Amino acid sequence: MLYIVATxxxxxxxxxxxxxxxxxxxxxxxxxxxxKTGNLLKHFGISKKSFLSLHKFNERRQIVKIISLLKEEKKVALVSNAGTPLVSDPGERLIKEAYKEGIKITAVPGPCAVINALVLSGFSTRKFLFLGFLQKKRNSRLKELKEAKSTKATLIIFESPFRIKKLLEDLAEVFGGKTKVAILREMTKVYEEIRIGLIEEVRDSLGEKVKGEITVVVENER
Incomplete structure:
Protein backbone atom coordinates (compact mmCIF):
# COMPACT_ATOMS: atom_id res chain seq x y z
CA MET A 1 0.00 0.00 0.00
CA LEU A 2 1.16 3.53 -0.77
CA TYR A 3 0.74 6.27 1.83
CA ILE A 4 0.98 9.94 0.82
CA VAL A 5 2.20 11.52 4.07
CA ALA A 6 2.23 15.23 4.90
CA THR A 7 5.10 16.54 7.03
CA LYS A 36 16.32 15.81 5.13
CA THR A 37 13.58 13.24 5.72
CA GLY A 38 16.03 11.07 7.63
CA ASN A 39 16.77 13.97 9.97
CA LEU A 40 13.04 14.53 10.50
CA LEU A 41 12.49 10.90 11.46
CA LYS A 42 15.57 10.90 13.67
CA HIS A 43 14.11 13.85 15.58
CA PHE A 44 11.13 11.64 16.46
CA GLY A 45 13.25 8.62 17.34
CA ILE A 46 12.55 6.71 14.12
CA SER A 47 15.61 5.13 12.54
CA LYS A 48 16.86 2.23 10.43
CA LYS A 49 14.48 2.89 7.55
CA SER A 50 15.02 2.02 3.89
CA PHE A 51 14.87 5.17 1.76
CA LEU A 52 14.32 5.69 -1.95
CA SER A 53 14.90 9.11 -3.50
CA LEU A 54 12.34 10.51 -5.94
CA HIS A 55 12.93 13.77 -7.77
CA LYS A 56 12.51 15.18 -11.28
CA PHE A 57 15.88 13.84 -12.42
CA ASN A 58 15.31 10.18 -11.50
CA GLU A 59 11.51 9.92 -11.50
CA ARG A 60 11.11 7.58 -14.48
CA ARG A 61 13.71 5.10 -13.22
CA GLN A 62 12.60 5.12 -9.60
CA ILE A 63 8.91 4.68 -10.33
CA VAL A 64 9.58 1.25 -11.84
CA LYS A 65 11.35 0.20 -8.64
CA ILE A 66 8.67 1.65 -6.35
CA ILE A 67 5.80 0.04 -8.28
CA SER A 68 7.62 -3.28 -8.05
CA LEU A 69 7.82 -2.97 -4.26
CA LEU A 70 4.15 -2.05 -4.03
CA LYS A 71 3.21 -5.10 -6.12
CA GLU A 72 5.07 -7.19 -3.54
CA GLU A 73 2.64 -5.66 -1.00
CA LYS A 74 5.32 -3.63 0.73
CA LYS A 75 4.17 -0.69 2.84
CA VAL A 76 5.57 2.48 1.22
CA ALA A 77 5.31 6.08 2.47
CA LEU A 78 5.73 9.00 0.06
CA VAL A 79 6.88 12.36 1.48
CA SER A 80 8.16 15.68 0.16
CA ASN A 81 10.74 17.97 1.74
CA ALA A 82 7.95 19.79 3.59
CA GLY A 83 4.17 19.90 3.62
CA THR A 84 1.82 17.79 1.54
CA PRO A 85 3.44 15.73 -1.25
CA LEU A 86 2.60 16.42 -4.93
CA VAL A 87 1.82 20.11 -4.28
CA SER A 88 4.62 21.67 -6.38
CA ASP A 89 6.64 18.53 -5.61
CA PRO A 90 7.44 15.21 -7.36
CA GLY A 91 5.10 12.24 -7.11
CA GLU A 92 2.23 12.88 -9.50
CA ARG A 93 3.51 10.38 -12.05
CA LEU A 94 4.01 7.76 -9.34
CA ILE A 95 0.40 8.10 -8.19
CA LYS A 96 -0.91 7.74 -11.75
CA GLU A 97 1.18 4.62 -12.35
CA ALA A 98 0.14 3.11 -9.02
CA TYR A 99 -3.54 3.54 -9.88
CA LYS A 100 -2.94 1.95 -13.29
CA GLU A 101 -1.48 -1.08 -11.52
CA GLY A 102 -4.45 -1.33 -9.16
CA ILE A 103 -2.39 -0.45 -6.09
CA LYS A 104 -4.24 0.85 -3.05
CA ILE A 105 -3.38 4.44 -2.09
CA THR A 106 -4.36 6.60 0.85
CA ALA A 107 -3.36 10.06 2.09
CA VAL A 108 -2.26 10.99 5.59
CA PRO A 109 -3.28 14.68 5.76
CA GLY A 110 -1.39 17.38 7.58
CA PRO A 111 0.45 20.67 6.98
CA CYS A 112 0.04 22.38 3.61
CA ALA A 113 1.60 25.76 2.82
CA VAL A 114 -1.14 26.58 0.30
CA ILE A 115 -4.01 26.26 2.78
CA ASN A 116 -1.99 27.80 5.61
CA ALA A 117 -1.31 30.91 3.52
CA LEU A 118 -4.90 31.15 2.32
CA VAL A 119 -6.44 31.16 5.80
CA LEU A 120 -3.82 33.58 7.16
CA SER A 121 -4.40 36.08 4.34
CA GLY A 122 -7.92 36.93 5.42
CA PHE A 123 -9.02 36.90 1.76
CA SER A 124 -11.98 34.95 0.39
CA THR A 125 -11.68 31.17 0.71
CA ARG A 126 -14.85 30.48 -1.29
CA LYS A 127 -12.92 30.09 -4.54
CA PHE A 128 -9.14 29.93 -4.87
CA LEU A 129 -6.52 28.97 -7.45
CA PHE A 130 -3.03 27.67 -6.71
CA LEU A 131 -0.48 28.67 -9.36
CA GLY A 132 2.66 27.20 -7.77
CA PHE A 133 5.86 28.79 -9.09
CA LEU A 134 5.20 30.98 -12.14
CA GLN A 135 7.23 30.87 -15.35
CA LYS A 136 10.66 32.51 -15.14
CA LYS A 137 10.30 34.40 -18.43
CA ARG A 138 8.44 37.64 -17.82
CA ASN A 139 6.13 37.48 -20.85
CA SER A 140 5.06 33.95 -19.93
CA ARG A 141 4.58 35.01 -16.32
CA LEU A 142 2.40 37.97 -17.29
CA LYS A 143 0.31 35.71 -19.50
CA GLU A 144 -0.26 33.30 -16.60
CA LEU A 145 -1.32 36.15 -14.33
CA LYS A 146 -3.71 37.63 -16.88
CA GLU A 147 -5.37 34.24 -17.36
CA ALA A 148 -5.61 33.76 -13.58
CA LYS A 149 -7.12 37.22 -13.12
CA SER A 150 -10.14 36.24 -15.21
CA THR A 151 -11.05 33.46 -12.75
CA LYS A 152 -12.01 35.96 -10.03
CA ALA A 153 -10.55 33.49 -7.53
CA THR A 154 -8.11 34.22 -4.72
CA LEU A 155 -4.65 33.38 -6.08
CA ILE A 156 -1.88 31.56 -4.24
CA ILE A 157 1.68 31.69 -5.60
CA PHE A 158 5.02 30.28 -4.45
CA GLU A 159 7.99 32.57 -5.06
CA SER A 160 11.72 32.76 -4.43
CA PRO A 161 12.96 35.55 -2.12
CA PHE A 162 15.26 36.60 -4.97
CA ARG A 163 12.31 37.21 -7.33
CA ILE A 164 9.60 38.44 -4.96
CA LYS A 165 10.01 42.11 -5.90
CA LYS A 166 9.78 41.31 -9.61
CA LEU A 167 6.63 39.30 -8.95
CA LEU A 168 5.06 42.23 -7.10
CA GLU A 169 5.89 44.50 -10.04
CA ASP A 170 4.19 42.06 -12.39
CA LEU A 171 1.16 41.81 -10.09
CA ALA A 172 0.89 45.60 -10.03
CA GLU A 173 0.96 45.69 -13.83
CA VAL A 174 -1.74 43.04 -14.24
CA PHE A 175 -4.01 43.72 -11.25
CA GLY A 176 -3.19 47.36 -10.48
CA GLY A 177 -1.19 48.67 -7.53
CA LYS A 178 -4.33 49.10 -5.41
CA THR A 179 -4.98 45.34 -5.28
CA LYS A 180 -4.42 43.72 -1.88
CA VAL A 181 -1.85 40.98 -1.41
CA ALA A 182 -0.52 38.97 1.50
CA ILE A 183 3.15 38.02 1.69
CA LEU A 184 3.74 35.11 4.06
CA ARG A 185 7.34 34.33 4.87
CA GLU A 186 8.75 31.40 6.88
CA MET A 187 5.30 30.14 7.89
CA THR A 188 5.12 28.27 11.23
CA LYS A 189 8.81 28.99 11.89
CA VAL A 190 10.36 31.18 14.59
CA TYR A 191 10.65 34.20 12.29
CA GLU A 192 7.25 33.87 10.61
CA GLU A 193 6.24 37.16 9.01
CA ILE A 194 2.94 38.25 7.46
CA ARG A 195 2.57 41.44 5.42
CA ILE A 196 -0.89 42.36 4.12
CA GLY A 197 -1.72 45.48 2.16
CA LEU A 198 -1.89 47.06 -1.28
CA ILE A 199 0.66 45.70 -3.75
CA GLU A 200 2.57 48.98 -3.94
CA GLU A 201 2.63 49.34 -0.13
CA VAL A 202 3.87 45.79 0.45
CA ARG A 203 6.49 46.15 -2.27
CA ASP A 204 7.84 49.36 -0.74
CA SER A 205 7.92 47.82 2.75
CA LEU A 206 10.30 45.02 1.76
CA GLY A 207 13.94 45.50 2.65
CA GLU A 208 16.89 45.18 0.29
CA LYS A 209 17.44 41.51 1.07
CA VAL A 210 14.47 39.19 1.49
CA LYS A 211 15.13 35.73 2.92
CA GLY A 212 13.18 32.55 3.53
CA GLU A 213 10.35 30.62 1.91
CA ILE A 214 7.61 32.86 0.55
CA THR A 215 3.97 32.36 -0.37
CA VAL A 216 1.97 35.15 -1.98
CA VAL A 217 -1.83 35.43 -1.83
CA VAL A 218 -3.65 37.84 -4.15
CA GLU A 219 -7.15 39.17 -3.53
CA ASN A 220 -8.90 38.76 -6.86
CA GLU A 221 -12.64 39.23 -6.47
CA ARG A 222 -13.07 42.49 -8.36
Missing amino acids: PIGNLEDITLRALRIFREAEFIVAEDTR
Whole structure:
Protein backbone atom coordinates (compact mmCIF):
# COMPACT_ATOMS: atom_id res chain seq x y z
CA MET A 1 0.00 0.00 0.00
CA LEU A 2 1.16 3.53 -0.77
CA TYR A 3 0.74 6.27 1.83
CA ILE A 4 0.98 9.94 0.82
CA VAL A 5 2.20 11.52 4.07
CA ALA A 6 2.23 15.23 4.90
CA THR A 7 5.10 16.54 7.03
CA PRO A 8 5.70 19.90 8.80
CA ILE A 9 6.39 22.99 6.70
CA GLY A 10 8.53 24.44 9.47
CA ASN A 11 7.41 23.75 13.02
CA LEU A 12 8.09 20.10 13.85
CA GLU A 13 5.27 20.09 16.40
CA ASP A 14 2.86 20.06 13.44
CA ILE A 15 3.59 16.39 12.68
CA THR A 16 0.51 14.20 13.17
CA LEU A 17 0.27 11.09 15.32
CA ARG A 18 -0.89 9.10 12.32
CA ALA A 19 2.09 10.25 10.24
CA LEU A 20 4.48 9.06 12.95
CA ARG A 21 2.75 5.68 13.12
CA ILE A 22 2.94 5.24 9.34
CA PHE A 23 6.64 6.14 9.35
CA ARG A 24 7.29 3.52 12.02
CA GLU A 25 5.33 0.86 10.13
CA ALA A 26 6.54 1.66 6.60
CA GLU A 27 9.06 -0.71 5.05
CA PHE A 28 10.22 1.91 2.54
CA ILE A 29 10.08 5.70 2.56
CA VAL A 30 10.15 7.55 -0.76
CA ALA A 31 11.52 11.07 -0.29
CA GLU A 32 12.55 14.05 -2.39
CA ASP A 33 15.61 14.53 -0.16
CA THR A 34 16.38 11.37 1.83
CA ARG A 35 18.84 13.15 4.13
CA LYS A 36 16.32 15.81 5.13
CA THR A 37 13.58 13.24 5.72
CA GLY A 38 16.03 11.07 7.63
CA ASN A 39 16.77 13.97 9.97
CA LEU A 40 13.04 14.53 10.50
CA LEU A 41 12.49 10.90 11.46
CA LYS A 42 15.57 10.90 13.67
CA HIS A 43 14.11 13.85 15.58
CA PHE A 44 11.13 11.64 16.46
CA GLY A 45 13.25 8.62 17.34
CA ILE A 46 12.55 6.71 14.12
CA SER A 47 15.61 5.13 12.54
CA LYS A 48 16.86 2.23 10.43
CA LYS A 49 14.48 2.89 7.55
CA SER A 50 15.02 2.02 3.89
CA PHE A 51 14.87 5.17 1.76
CA LEU A 52 14.32 5.69 -1.95
CA SER A 53 14.90 9.11 -3.50
CA LEU A 54 12.34 10.51 -5.94
CA HIS A 55 12.93 13.77 -7.77
CA LYS A 56 12.51 15.18 -11.28
CA PHE A 57 15.88 13.84 -12.42
CA ASN A 58 15.31 10.18 -11.50
CA GLU A 59 11.51 9.92 -11.50
CA ARG A 60 11.11 7.58 -14.48
CA ARG A 61 13.71 5.10 -13.22
CA GLN A 62 12.60 5.12 -9.60
CA ILE A 63 8.91 4.68 -10.33
CA VAL A 64 9.58 1.25 -11.84
CA LYS A 65 11.35 0.20 -8.64
CA ILE A 66 8.67 1.65 -6.35
CA ILE A 67 5.80 0.04 -8.28
CA SER A 68 7.62 -3.28 -8.05
CA LEU A 69 7.82 -2.97 -4.26
CA LEU A 70 4.15 -2.05 -4.03
CA LYS A 71 3.21 -5.10 -6.12
CA GLU A 72 5.07 -7.19 -3.54
CA GLU A 73 2.64 -5.66 -1.00
CA LYS A 74 5.32 -3.63 0.73
CA LYS A 75 4.17 -0.69 2.84
CA VAL A 76 5.57 2.48 1.22
CA ALA A 77 5.31 6.08 2.47
CA LEU A 78 5.73 9.00 0.06
CA VAL A 79 6.88 12.36 1.48
CA SER A 80 8.16 15.68 0.16
CA ASN A 81 10.74 17.97 1.74
CA ALA A 82 7.95 19.79 3.59
CA GLY A 83 4.17 19.90 3.62
CA THR A 84 1.82 17.79 1.54
CA PRO A 85 3.44 15.73 -1.25
CA LEU A 86 2.60 16.42 -4.93
CA VAL A 87 1.82 20.11 -4.28
CA SER A 88 4.62 21.67 -6.38
CA ASP A 89 6.64 18.53 -5.61
CA PRO A 90 7.44 15.21 -7.36
CA GLY A 91 5.10 12.24 -7.11
CA GLU A 92 2.23 12.88 -9.50
CA ARG A 93 3.51 10.38 -12.05
CA LEU A 94 4.01 7.76 -9.34
CA ILE A 95 0.40 8.10 -8.19
CA LYS A 96 -0.91 7.74 -11.75
CA GLU A 97 1.18 4.62 -12.35
CA ALA A 98 0.14 3.11 -9.02
CA TYR A 99 -3.54 3.54 -9.88
CA LYS A 100 -2.94 1.95 -13.29
CA GLU A 101 -1.48 -1.08 -11.52
CA GLY A 102 -4.45 -1.33 -9.16
CA ILE A 103 -2.39 -0.45 -6.09
CA LYS A 104 -4.24 0.85 -3.05
CA ILE A 105 -3.38 4.44 -2.09
CA THR A 106 -4.36 6.60 0.85
CA ALA A 107 -3.36 10.06 2.09
CA VAL A 108 -2.26 10.99 5.59
CA PRO A 109 -3.28 14.68 5.76
CA GLY A 110 -1.39 17.38 7.58
CA PRO A 111 0.45 20.67 6.98
CA CYS A 112 0.04 22.38 3.61
CA ALA A 113 1.60 25.76 2.82
CA VAL A 114 -1.14 26.58 0.30
CA ILE A 115 -4.01 26.26 2.78
CA ASN A 116 -1.99 27.80 5.61
CA ALA A 117 -1.31 30.91 3.52
CA LEU A 118 -4.90 31.15 2.32
CA VAL A 119 -6.44 31.16 5.80
CA LEU A 120 -3.82 33.58 7.16
CA SER A 121 -4.40 36.08 4.34
CA GLY A 122 -7.92 36.93 5.42
CA PHE A 123 -9.02 36.90 1.76
CA SER A 124 -11.98 34.95 0.39
CA THR A 125 -11.68 31.17 0.71
CA ARG A 126 -14.85 30.48 -1.29
CA LYS A 127 -12.92 30.09 -4.54
CA PHE A 128 -9.14 29.93 -4.87
CA LEU A 129 -6.52 28.97 -7.45
CA PHE A 130 -3.03 27.67 -6.71
CA LEU A 131 -0.48 28.67 -9.36
CA GLY A 132 2.66 27.20 -7.77
CA PHE A 133 5.86 28.79 -9.09
CA LEU A 134 5.20 30.98 -12.14
CA GLN A 135 7.23 30.87 -15.35
CA LYS A 136 10.66 32.51 -15.14
CA LYS A 137 10.30 34.40 -18.43
CA ARG A 138 8.44 37.64 -17.82
CA ASN A 139 6.13 37.48 -20.85
CA SER A 140 5.06 33.95 -19.93
CA ARG A 141 4.58 35.01 -16.32
CA LEU A 142 2.40 37.97 -17.29
CA LYS A 143 0.31 35.71 -19.50
CA GLU A 144 -0.26 33.30 -16.60
CA LEU A 145 -1.32 36.15 -14.33
CA LYS A 146 -3.71 37.63 -16.88
CA GLU A 147 -5.37 34.24 -17.36
CA ALA A 148 -5.61 33.76 -13.58
CA LYS A 149 -7.12 37.22 -13.12
CA SER A 150 -10.14 36.24 -15.21
CA THR A 151 -11.05 33.46 -12.75
CA LYS A 152 -12.01 35.96 -10.03
CA ALA A 153 -10.55 33.49 -7.53
CA THR A 154 -8.11 34.22 -4.72
CA LEU A 155 -4.65 33.38 -6.08
CA ILE A 156 -1.88 31.56 -4.24
CA ILE A 157 1.68 31.69 -5.60
CA PHE A 158 5.02 30.28 -4.45
CA GLU A 159 7.99 32.57 -5.06
CA SER A 160 11.72 32.76 -4.43
CA PRO A 161 12.96 35.55 -2.12
CA PHE A 162 15.26 36.60 -4.97
CA ARG A 163 12.31 37.21 -7.33
CA ILE A 164 9.60 38.44 -4.96
CA LYS A 165 10.01 42.11 -5.90
CA LYS A 166 9.78 41.31 -9.61
CA LEU A 167 6.63 39.30 -8.95
CA LEU A 168 5.06 42.23 -7.10
CA GLU A 169 5.89 44.50 -10.04
CA ASP A 170 4.19 42.06 -12.39
CA LEU A 171 1.16 41.81 -10.09
CA ALA A 172 0.89 45.60 -10.03
CA GLU A 173 0.96 45.69 -13.83
CA VAL A 174 -1.74 43.04 -14.24
CA PHE A 175 -4.01 43.72 -11.25
CA GLY A 176 -3.19 47.36 -10.48
CA GLY A 177 -1.19 48.67 -7.53
CA LYS A 178 -4.33 49.10 -5.41
CA THR A 179 -4.98 45.34 -5.28
CA LYS A 180 -4.42 43.72 -1.88
CA VAL A 181 -1.85 40.98 -1.41
CA ALA A 182 -0.52 38.97 1.50
CA ILE A 183 3.15 38.02 1.69
CA LEU A 184 3.74 35.11 4.06
CA ARG A 185 7.34 34.33 4.87
CA GLU A 186 8.75 31.40 6.88
CA MET A 187 5.30 30.14 7.89
CA THR A 188 5.12 28.27 11.23
CA LYS A 189 8.81 28.99 11.89
CA VAL A 190 10.36 31.18 14.59
CA TYR A 191 10.65 34.20 12.29
CA GLU A 192 7.25 33.87 10.61
CA GLU A 193 6.24 37.16 9.01
CA ILE A 194 2.94 38.25 7.46
CA ARG A 195 2.57 41.44 5.42
CA ILE A 196 -0.89 42.36 4.12
CA GLY A 197 -1.72 45.48 2.16
CA LEU A 198 -1.89 47.06 -1.28
CA ILE A 199 0.66 45.70 -3.75
CA GLU A 200 2.57 48.98 -3.94
CA GLU A 201 2.63 49.34 -0.13
CA VAL A 202 3.87 45.79 0.45
CA ARG A 203 6.49 46.15 -2.27
CA ASP A 204 7.84 49.36 -0.74
CA SER A 205 7.92 47.82 2.75
CA LEU A 206 10.30 45.02 1.76
CA GLY A 207 13.94 45.50 2.65
CA GLU A 208 16.89 45.18 0.29
CA LYS A 209 17.44 41.51 1.07
CA VAL A 210 14.47 39.19 1.49
CA LYS A 211 15.13 35.73 2.92
CA GLY A 212 13.18 32.55 3.53
CA GLU A 213 10.35 30.62 1.91
CA ILE A 214 7.61 32.86 0.55
CA THR A 215 3.97 32.36 -0.37
CA VAL A 216 1.97 35.15 -1.98
CA VAL A 217 -1.83 35.43 -1.83
CA VAL A 218 -3.65 37.84 -4.15
CA GLU A 219 -7.15 39.17 -3.53
CA ASN A 220 -8.90 38.76 -6.86
CA GLU A 221 -12.64 39.23 -6.47
CA ARG A 222 -13.07 42.49 -8.36
